Amino acid sequence: MTNQQPQKKSSTPSTISSFSELANLANYSLMASLNCDPDATEDGVDHDERQVFSGHYVPVKPTPIKDPEYIAHSKRFFAELGFADSLAKSDGFMRLFSGDISQVPEPMRQVGWATGYALSIYGVEFIHQCPFQTGNGYGDGRAISVLEAVINGQRWEMQLKGGGRTPYCRGADGRAVLRSSVREFLAQDHMHALGVATSRSLSLYVSKTETVQRGWYAEGSRSENPDMMVTEPVAISTRVAPSFLRVGQIELFARRTREDGQYYEQPDELLHALDELEKIVLHLIDREYAEVIDKTLSTPEKIILLARAFRDRLTSLIADWIRVGFCQGNFNSDNCAAGGFTLDYGPFGFSDLFNPHYQPWTGGGNHFSFMNQPKAAQSNFEMFCSALKPLLATEQDASTELDNIQNEFSAVMESKMQAMWAAKLGFSSLDKPEHMAVLRELQMIMMQTPIDYTIFFRELSSIPDDIQPLKKSFYTNLMPKNAQQKAESQQVETRWGEWFDKWKALLISDCDVSTDRSIEQVSKQMKQVNPKYILREWLLKPAYQQARLGDYSLIEELQEVMANPYEEQSQAVEDKFYQLKPLEFFNVGGISHLSCSS
Numbered sequence: 001m002t003n004q005q006p007q008k009k010s011s012t013p014s015t016i017s018s019f020s021e022l023a024n025l026a027n028y029s030l031m032a033s034l035n036c037d038p039d040a041t042e043d044g045v046d047h048d049e050r051q052v053f054s055g056h057y058v059p060v061k062p063t064p065i066k067d068p069e070y071i072a073h074s075k076r077f078f079a080e081l082g083f084a085d086s087l088a089k090s091d092g093f094m095r096l097f098s099g100d101i102s103q104v105p106e107p108m109r110q111v112g113w114a115t116g117y118a119l120s121i122y123g124v125e126f127i128h129q130c131p132f133q134t135g136n137g138y139g140d141g142r143a144i145s146v147l148e149a150v151i152n153g154q155r156w157e158m159q160l161k162g163g164g165r166t167p168y169c170r171g172a173d174g175r176a177v178l179r180s181s182v183r184e185f186l187a188q189d190h191m192h193a194l195g196v197a198t199s200r201s202l203s204l205y206v207s208k209t210e211t212v213q214r215g216w217y218a219e220g221s222r223s224e225n226p227d228m229m230v231t232e233p234v235a236i237s238t239r240v241a242p243s244f245l246r247v248g249q250i251e252l253f254a255r256r257t258r259e260d261g262q263y264y265e266q267p268d269e270l271l272h273a274l275d276e277l278e279k280i281v282l283h284l285i286d287r288e289y290a291e292v293i294d295k296t297l298s299t300p301e302k303i304i305l306l307a308r309a310f311r312d313r314l315t316s317l318i319a320d321w322i323r324v325g326f327c328q329g330n331f332n333s334d335n336c337a338a339g340g341f342t343l344d345y346g347p348f349g350f351s352d353l354f355n356p357h358y359q360p361w362t363g364g365g366n367h368f369s370f371m372n373q374p375k376a377a378q379s380n381f382e383m384f385c386s387a388l389k390p391l392l393a394t395e396q397d398a399s400t401e402l403d404n405i406q407n408e409f410s411a412v413m414e415s416k417m418q419a420m421w422a423a424k425l426g427f428s429s430l431d432k433p434e435h436m437a438v439l440r441e442l443q444m445i446m447m448q449t450p451i452d453y454t455i456f457f458r459e460l461s462s463i464p465d466d467i468q469p470l471k472k473s474f475y476t477n478l479m480p481k482n483a484q485q486k487a488e489s490q491q492v493e494t495r496w497g498e499w500f501d502k503w504k505a506l507l508i509s510d511c512d513v514s515t516d517r518s519i520e521q522v523s524k525q526m527k528q529v530n531p532k533y534i535l536r537e538w539l540l541k542p543a544y545q546q547a548r549l550g551d552y553s554l555i556e557e558l559q560e561v562m563a564n565p566y567e568e569q570s571q572a573v574e575d576k577f578y579q580l581k582p583l584e585f586f587n588v589g590g591i592s593h594l595s596c597s598s
Ligand SMILES: Nc1ncnc2c1ncn2[C@@H]1O[C@H](COP(=O)(O)OP(=O)(O)OP(=O)(O)O)[C@@H](O)[C@H]1O
Pocket: 138, 139, 140, 141, 142, 143, 168, 169, 170, 172, 173, 174, 175, 176, 330, 334, 335, 343, 344, 345, 346, 597, 598
């Protein structure tokens, strides 16, 4: 059900308790397999926006945040890496991951790197909106990778978010504020605990003295857009993944191969562009798909396997997002990791009230809304396949096969969605029409009744005797009040009862025919796919507000609770975190919607 990234061979790690031990694990494959921007300076002091015409990466020295203070690290991920918890507060570690790379010992390098990428929004290329009207200004504007290390046989890239300006900053400050960094750090950690493929959270540091200004919402504001400027401390969160390659990155190098004279003037420049495209694709395979694609195959053969494998991961990812109520909010090709995992926790949100059009980001439009994410993914996948095409220009068969892989996306997506809904409902499949009818009817009533998506499925997972426990998920206060409306809502309740009876009868008959499925087992399985605890925005807000005052206890508490989202936890945890969204938070800026993610 879940879309785990491939597990590498693991031996029990010996603990890494000092920064010099970590430094010894540094191992940079990127520089060997990719091209550096030929216009770049070697020392990485390259902090003004400028066009980057070629090369896959630009050396950039991060700008440290002033007077950094420790807020959090992912204990779970540290344990996986074999890092001692004490490392997070140690001098060298804290210095590096708050942006000061100037003193790292060899074999670490005293310079990081940023990468360019192209942007497509819902399948439409954006080129002229960059400051140079060429697309050469898009890329990591504030994300800077600082380390590659091989740990227990797995290669990881570590990337600062908010590490200061890069050539791609487009005039912005290169910083991330405390609020957005807390959200990103916690959500990324939580998504892993939910079993959803994601970049991982490593650490979070805030500056005690450096601030920037951002537009934000006044307390309780219902304005769609921010109505005031706030001064916020800057922070750096570090995220970790096998790579940070995005669909937009492959697109950038494919666009440069076009014979429209936009990107090159001489024939050898076309060859160079094709070479850069091939290199980045092979690098993607090496970093993200090495376990499923044989190194000895030809490039066209590899490309076919890559497209198939990415399609498989991407469709699983989207089904998982919908399973747990996650809306990414801004699923452009530049926010779509080519390794098929969740990347960029900016304007994301977890659904409280079920709404297929749920979209936390005011700039996102319906195309990135909750139930439209399969379509948004399809657009990104199509851009990905088009970007691979120039490498198959003389390979008719492979090119046709790639078209087929692309054309079958929606069928594969649909089958993943059906498997996901079946699991949420406790069915082994939706193959029979009566199972499908139960799903369709449920989707209809869910749209007509204000219910909490998480609580509804969690209560259903206990397979109750009647609909009474499900009412815990009803936003009764949002239901109609006058007499006629009350009568209508009575009808809705009757429909719920009828739906429930049909669902339960099917479930019982499934168990009767299958000897290896008891009701208790089904309930247990349902609780493994229907989380109890979800990182709701109204839970996040007090955590970053308290952090602003120097109190990080709520962040730690949320981290703990959200690390075990499928478990039954204490009554106190349930009372605090397993609740409907309070009515006063509906339509409130910064909780129900947000416009700014930085
Ligand atoms: N404060 C900033 N300074 C420089 N660049 C920024 C800033 N905020 C956003 N950007 C850049 O604007 C683009 C769009 O922002 P978006 O919110 O998608 O990305 P992000 O949250 O910064 O990053 P990522 O996708 O790396 O998680 C990105 O290329 C990003 O680097």
